[in-house]
Amino acid sequence: MMFTALLLLALLSTTVSTEKARFDNYKVYRVLPNLPEQVKLLHELENAASGLNFWSSPSRVNASVDIMVPPHFLPEFNEFTKNLHLSSELIVHDVQRLIDNERPHGTTRADFGWTDYYPLEKVYAWLDAQVKKYPNIVSSIVGGSTYEGRQIRGVKVSYKDGNPGIFIESGIHAREWITVATVTYILNELLTSQDPAIRNIAENFDWYIFPSTNPDGYEYTHTTNRMWRKTRSPGLLCKGADPNRNWDYHWMDTGASSNPCSETYAGSKVFSEVETRSLAEYATSIASKIQVYLSFHSYSQLLMLPYGLNYELPDNYEVLMRIGQKSVAALAKRYGTDYKYGTIYNIIYPASGGSMDWAKKTLNIPYTFEWELRDKGQNGFILPADQIIPTALETLDSVLSILEDVQALEKEKN
Ligand code: 0X9
Ligand code: ZN
Numbered sequence: 586m587m588f589t590a591l592l593l594l595a596l597l598s599t600t601v602s603t604e605k606a607r608f609d610n611y612k613v614y615r616v617l618p619n620l621p622e623q624v625k626l627l628h629e630l631e632n633a634a635s636g637l638n639f640w641s642s643p644s645r646v647n648a649s650v651d652i653m654v655p656p657h658f659l660p661e662f663n664e665f666t667k668n669l670h671l672s673s674e675l676i677v678h679d680v681q682r683l684i685d686n687e688r689p690h691g692t693t694r695a696d697f698g699w700t701d702y703y704p705l706e707k708v709y710a711w712l713d714a715q716v717k718k719y720p721n722i723v724s725s726i727v728g729g730s731t732y733e734g735r736q737i738r739g740v741k742v743s744y745k746d747g748n749p750g751i752f753i754e755s756g757i758h759a760r761e762w763i764t765v766a767t768v769t770y771i772l773n774e775l776l777t778s779q780d781p782a783i784r785n786i787a788e789n790f791d792w793y794i795f796p797s798t799n800p801d802g803y804e805y806t807h808t809t810n811r812m813w814r815k816t817r818s819p820g821l822l823c824k825g826a827d828p829n830r831n832w833d834y835h836w837m838d839t840g841a842s843s844n845p846c847s848e849t850y851a852g853s854k855v856f857s858e859v860e861t862r863s864l865a866e867y868a869t870s871i872a873s874k875i876q877v878y879l880s881f882h883s884y885s886q887l888l889m890l891p892y893g894l895n896y897e898l899p900d901n902y903e904v905l906m907r908i909g910q911k912s913v914a915a916l917a918k919r920y921g922t923d924y925k926y927g928t929i930y931n932i933i934y935p936a937s938g939g940s941m942d943w944a945k946k947t948l949n950i951p952y953t954f955e956w957e958l959r960d961k962g963q964n965g966f967i968l969p970a971d972q973i974i975p976t977a978l979e980t981l982d983s984v985l986s987i988l989e990d991v992q993a994l995e996k997e998k999n
Contacts, residue, residue, distance in 0.1 A: 606810045608684060610656040613640060613677035615962065616666060617649045623669050630665065632844040634822060637662070638812050640965055641885075642849045644840045644934030651962055653680060653812065676962045683967040684811055690970070699770050699973045702762045704807040705735070705800050708769065712740050712796075719776060726793060729863025731801045732818045737864055739795035742775055744788040749995070750874040751988075752950070753794045754864070754940060755881035757828045759802025759813045760966045763958050763976055764881035768796045770977035771984065783981075786988045793871065799828050799860055811967070816858045820845045826852035829882075830936070831861045832943035835894055840936035851938050865943065872948040877991060879984065880941045884965050885933065885957035886924045888913050888983065891945040893929035893936035899945055899953075902928075908990045909954065915986035919979045922959065933957070952991050956980065 618624045627643035627650055636658055640651035654662045666673045677683060688701055697703055697711040715723045722744055728737040753771075755764035772794055775787040797803045801817040802825065815825030823846035830841040830851035837843065841851040856862035868875070890905040892898070899905055909926035916924055925932050929939070945953045959968055959976050968976070 603809065605808070606812075608653075608655075608680035608812070611653055611677075611680035612656075612659070612675060613651055613653045613680065613962070613965065614662070614666070614673045615649050615651050615676045616671045616673040617647065618643065618671060619646055621646060623671055626665075626669060627671075628842075631849075632842065632847050634846040639848045640962075642840065642842075642847075642934070642936075644936070648934045651676065651965065653677075677965065680812075680967070683964055686969055687964075687967050688970050697769075699766060699773075699977065701970050702766055702973075705797060705804045708765060708796055709738050711769065712738060715740060715772070715776060723776070726867075728793075728795045728798065728867045729860060731799075731860050732816060732858070733801045733804075735800040735804070737795055737798055737800060737860060739793060740772065742772070742787070742792040742794065748789055748791040749876035750791045750793060750871065751877040751879065752868060752871075752875050752944070753792065753879045753881070754798050755795070756797040756803055757799050757880070757940060758882060759799050759806045759815070760811065761881075761883040761958075762803075762806070762966070763883045763968045763973065764956075765796045765803065766970075766973045767958060767977045767980050768794060768881055770973065771981050772796070774981060782985055782989075785992075786985060789992070790877070790988065791874065793875070795864070798864055801860075802828075814848050815850065816860055818852075818858055822846060823850070826850050826858050828858055828861050829940060830938040831856060831858050832865065832938050832940050834943040834946050835937035838894065838937040840893060840934055841938050849936075855938075861940070864940075868944065868948060872950070875948065875950050876952060876995070877988065878941060878944040878948075878950045878953040879987075880944075880953075880955040881958065881980075882955065883958040883968065884960055884962065886922065886959060886961055887932055887957040888916075888924050888926040889929045889932060889941070889955040889957070890926075891928060891953055892942045893934075893939055894942075895930050895935060898928065901951060904994065905952070905954075908952070908987055911990060912954070912983045912986040916979045916983035919982055920975060922979050924983075929955070952987070954987060956983070 638653040643650045755768040833855045836855045837851045842849045913924040941955045
């Protein structure tokens with residue numbers, strides 16, 4: 586028995602392939618459960634390790650769920666939706682085609698820029714280059730470590746002493762590449778823009794920026810599986826936990842799974858993942874300086890505020906809502922991109938154990954916002970690289986609006 590198990594293990598480890606996963610003829614369906622029973626069965630489907638990949642998680646009645654279906658599973662999937670009377674709409678015809686069109690310039694010709702997506706090593710090299718270029722303003726910071734032994738690296742941007750701090754976290758979900766690209770673009774603007782409005786926010790806040798807070802996962806999306814979301818910690822059949830369900834505030838309370846095969850697996854315990862645990866430690870160590878916490882995800886075009894719980898609103902709910910409303914208006918101005926705003930619970934779905942809720946509640950950060958960047962599902966996580974710059978520009982408009990409001994509100998207080 587023991588011997589067979591060992592043999593099996595040996596076989597498994599020798600046949601592990603490093604080839605990139607392909608998604609030919611994989612489709613994405615948007616299904617809309619309108620009965621509690623349908624939500625429950627969708628959960629069971631998600632937990633079944635069936636080869637389906639949930640692009641969004643079932644949570645409640647009337648919240649749509651985007652599901653990527655492999656071609657061989659299509660008949661079963663169609664039967665499932667038919668039997669359950671689930672309305673379903675095909676939103677992506679061929680995921681591989683999206684992947685093939687994601688990077689119109691092929692792979693990475695330049696060292697770094699914003700017309701392509703870049704692997705972790707190039708992002709980190711670019712951060713290093715900024716430290717070198719602006720030694721009196723930019724310094725290297727380490728926010729934590731990963732299961733595979735990488736560092737969660739970032740930069741601090743500080744033009745003068747005594748500024749209030751902004752903490753920026755993106756890429757916590759590995760496949761949300763647009764967030765890494767957008768945040769590095771914003772960082773570049775802080776360092777190079779001549780626009781007085783940008784100069785104001787650049788120089789009158791201290792910025793703690795971590796473009797990729799799930800480096801193992803991000804690397805894995807570049808080398809092996811473009812659709813990976815979670816960390817890469819070990820598991821028997823399914824690896825990793827959802828790093829946005831693993832934080833110590835109402836952990837495993839709602840919209841999180843205890844099944845390791847689920848995309849929203851909350852981990853074996855609070856802060857089971859070294860990524861979230863170490864990043865939380867770092868954030869705690871500088872919390873007294875932090876006034877604003879910004880988190881970046883994709884996709885859906887939402888600007889969210891805490892919380893992901895039905896029974897709690899932030900202490901300054903009205904203030905955050907007003908700031909949010911102006912921010913989405915500022916975002917829309919440039920290209921007309923339509924965003925909704927509101928609490929996580931109200932505009933997306935119940936979800937607890939996320940980083941922003943933790944930052945708001947545990948660190949008591951007054952101003953906390955979380956974006957779901959472009960688009961609304963036409964490309965989903967695989968946003969073509971020619972949308973990086975427009976996305977980053979409109980997102981910076983929205984960040985700028987928030988920070989100008991924060992400055993005005995804080996000025997009133999003094
Ligand atoms: O499910 C999530 O973690 C986020 N959506 S995503 O498609 N990017 O995975 C939204 C969750 C809301 N945020 C928090 N719970 N903090
Ligand atoms: Zn996300």
